[in-house]
Amino acid sequence: xxxxxxxxDAINKENRKALNIFLTAGFPEKENFTELACSVLDAGxxxxxxxxxxxxxxxxxxxxxxxxxxxxxxxxxxxDSLRYVSEIREQRDNPLILMGYANPIIKYxxxxxxxxxxxxxxxxxxxxxxPLEENDNFFNELNPEIDTxxxxxxxxxxxxxxxxxxxxxxxxxxxxxxGTTGTRExxxxxxxxxxxxxxxxxxxxxxxxxxxxxxxxxxxxLYDTADGFIVGSAVIKYLLDNNKKSALDLxxxxxxxx
Amino acid sequence: xxxxxxxxxxxxxxxxxxxxxFVPETLIAALTExxxxxxxxxxxxxxxxxxxxxxxxxxxxxxxxxxxxxLTEHFGKAEIFLKREDLNHTGAHxxxxxxGQILLARKIGKKRIIAETxxxxxxxxxxxxxxKFGMECIVYMGSKDVERxxxxxxxxxxxxAKVIPVESGSKTLKDATNEAIRDxxxxxxxTHYIIGSVVGPHPYPMMVRDFQSIIGSETKQQLQRVRGKxxxxxxxxxxxGSNAIGIxxxxxxxxxxxxGIEAGGFGIDTDKHxxxxxxxxxxxxxxxxxxxxxxxxxxxxxxxSISAGLDYPGVGxxxxxxxxxxxxxxxxxxxxxxxxxxxxxxxxEGIIPALETAHAVAYLNKLMPNTNEGxxxxxxxxxxxxxxxxxxxxxxxx
Numbered sequence: 001x002x003x004x005x006x007x008x009d010a011i012n013k014e015n016r017k018a019l020n021i022f023l024t025a026g027f028p029e030k031e032n033f034t035e036l037a038c039s040v041l042d043a044g045x046x047x048x049x050x051x052x053x054x055x056x057x058x059x060x061x062x063x064x065x066x067x068x069x070x071x072x073x074x075x076x077x078x079x080d081s082l083r084y085v086s087e088i089r090e091q092r093d094n095p096l097i098l099m100g101y102a103n104p105i106i107k108y109x110x111x112x113x114x115x116x117x118x119x120x121x122x123x124x125x126x127x128x129x130x131p132l133e134e135n136d137n138f139f140n141e142l143n144p145e146i147d148t149x150x151x152x153x154x155x156x157x158x159x160x161x162x163x164x165x166x167x168x169x170x171x172x173x174x175x176x177x178x179g180t181t182g183t184r185e186x187x188x189x190x191x192x193x194x195x196x197x198x199x200x201x202x203x204x205x206x207x208x209x210x211x212x213x214x215x216x217x218x219x220x221x222l223y224d225t226a227d228g229f230i231v232g233s234a235v236i237k238y239l240l241d242n243n244k245k246s247a248l249d250l251x252x253x254x255x256x257x258x
Numbered sequence: 259x260x261x262x263x264x265x266x267x268x269x270x271x272x273x274x275x276x277x278x279x280f281v282p283e284t285l286i287a288a289l290t291e292x293x294x295x296x297x298x299x300x301x302x303x304x305x306x307x308x309x310x311x312x313x314x315x316x317x318x319x320x321x322x323x324x325x326x327x328x329l330t331e332h333f334g335k336a337e338i339f340l341k342r343e344d345l346n347h348t349g350a351h352x353x354x355x356x357x358g359q360i361l362l363a364r365k366i367g368k369k370r371i372i373a374e375t376x377x378x379x380x381x382x383x384x385x386x387x388x389x390k391f392g393m394e395c396i397v398y399m400g401s402k403d404v405e406r407x408x409x410x411x412x413x414x415x416x417x418x419a420k421v422i423p424v425e426s427g428s429k430t431l432k433d434a435t436n437e438a439i440r441d442x443x444x445x446x447x448x449t450h451y452i453i454g455s456v457v458g459p460h461p462y463p464m465m466v467r468d469f470q471s472i473i474g475s476e477t478k479q480q481l482q483r484v485r486g487k488x489x490x491x492x493x494x495x496x497x498x499g500s501n502a503i504g505i506x507x508x509x510x511x512x513x514x515x516x517x518g519i520e521a522g523g524f525g526i527d528t529d530k531h532x533x534x535x536x537x538x539x540x541x542x543x544x545x546x547x548x549x550x551x552x553x554x555x556x557x558x559x560x561x562x563s564i565s566a567g568l569d570y571p572g573v574g575x576x577x578x579x580x581x582x583x584x585x586x587x588x589x590x591x592x593x594x595x596x597x598x599x600x601x602x603x604x605x606x607e608g609i610i611p612a613l614e615t616a617h618a619v620a621y622l623n624k625l626m627p628n629t630n631e632g633x634x635x636x637x638x639x640x641x642x643x644x645x646x647x648x649x650x651x652x653x654x655x656x
Binding site for chain 2: 054055056059069077078101103104105106107108128129130131132134151152153155156157160164178179180
């Protein structure tokens with residue numbers, strides 16, 4: 001059984017929601033990234049999602065694009081991202097997920113990547129430009145130790161959401177809005193309705209909601225619609241200003257409502 | 259002759275291992291809807307006659323096939339014909355596709371149109387059809403291209419489009435395309451994305467090819483009429499590759515030798531070029547699996563060409579397939595050679611081609627010595643050079 005699933009399940013059994021925090025690998029600094037990641041876990045994150053920087057991040061809004069660009073300017077590669085995971089893994093037991101676009105993985109070589117990811121301690125993968133249609137072909141081999149986390153969106157049909165649930169392991173990533181990553185002011189009724197629909201269709205997996213969640217109020221508003229929440233841009237935004245303290249404060253305040 | 263054998267893409271949108279739908283989940287529903295509607299209209303008499311009427315009375319088709327007598331004399335080998343896509347309304351082949359897609363967008367009921375543009379020709383074509391059909395139009399354009407193609411920016415604005423300069427990455431076509439895709443992900447419910455080349459996720463490479471293949475179909479008929487046979491060689495420039503596939507596709511089951519010419523920039527022994535098929539390797543980018551110029555860690559390269567329309571690190575997936583199956587020969591022409599090509603066509607035939615097209619023209623210098631009398635060469639004159647005069651003046655003075 002999936003380590004990520006069990007981890008979230010244990011949290012839910014304590015009547016809490018899982019908090020998944022996104023960081024861009026090697027950002028804002030190449031040198032102290034592992035320490036930053038550990039302090040985010042210490043501040044209350046349950047799961048870390050580490051973004052592998054890519055030159056053309058289609059699914060990302062301006063904030064994560066900027067962090068990705070900064071990481072690339074620091075010459076952060078997929079190798080570095082795996083190294084960070086193994087360094088964090090030496091110190092912490094939390095689930096660690098890699099989020100990355102398809103091309104760097106293809107270039108690295110899928111089998112070598114899966115083997116190296118497992119030995120580094122990666123528990124799950126999110127590849128936003130490999131949807132259901134390409135999933136079987138892309139993952140022509142699988143590593144049972146590494147979960148494949150697929151995404152649902154408001155435009156996914158009921159039928160697709162069921163198939164995505166079937167094909168996913170670890171959890172299903174529910175994208176709250178149609179759009180790229182980034183903070184949003186309010187979540188309207190339409191969005192909530194879709195989250196309720198999605199939750200009712202996802203049976204096998206836990207459901208984590210992401211995109212646009214930036215503050216404790218968002219979590220409180222959407223609390224019952226998910227098993228956990230994913231926050232990225234709001235944290236990265238502070239890190240872009242080199243304001244590590246505010247980033248960690250945000251994680252703490254999110255944890256308080258999770 | 260391999261008659262009627264070629265049938266690509268397959269039902270998954272794959273050209274062999276290339277193509278596909280490598281996009282965020284949000285776009286899948288829109289792509290499925292687009293594919294369904296396209297498959298319905300492509301054989302629908304009402305749609306086809308409306309499109310044909312527009313191609314004839316708005317776009318000015320069929321475009322001429324001009325016998326290049328002085329160019330033919332100059333090389334003294336095969337006869338050279340020019341397929342005059344420069345004479346389309348708006349000055350390039352781009353309108354062929356924009357007209358087809360705007361009709362499709364109307365059928366699906368989308369009100370807002372977005373597009374990416376490099377040289378600005380596709381942006382102008384999209385702005386034109388939006389004006390004609392009264393639709394809102396947003397064009398994404400790399401800020402570097404906004405600068406070097408300022409005339410086209412002005413044209414788009416005159417046509418009522420909003421041009422958004424893109425500051426990310428290399429500030430060229432690739433980045434404009436990323437930004438257009440992000441807009442589409444965000445506004446997918448009311449927006450249709452008119453992609454300007456045979457790139458992106460399925461069904462775009464197939465659909466844009468089909469709309470552009472009018473170039474090759476006309477060429478076939480026109481040459482049959484004047485010479486009673488088809489061409490032995492066809493040359494076209496390749497950025498994303500839509501004018502090339504447009505003229506190649508109707509000949510794909512024939513023996514015609516076809517040459518796709520990429521931008522060699524400062525030379526393919528430098529890192530400043532766009533010779534994707536010559537020097538790239540397969541990967542996934544902007545919704546498709548295709549040849550890409552990329553570094554050793556899989557980041558997409560920042561490329562260079564004097565011509566904004568060819569300044570792109572990827573290529574249409576069907577070209578990748580046609581390269582690997584050796585059906586088409588891909589080669590490259592440098593910035594300097596392309597400028598010579600402009601002079602050649604201007605002085606010998608009284609036609610100033612676009613910088614993109616000049617790459618195809620310049621390839622005559624390489625190909626013609628290997629042709630024979632009695633053979634026929636067709637060059638696809640994909641666009642006219644008016645938009646490039648500033649760049650040409652600056653470079654010819656240098």
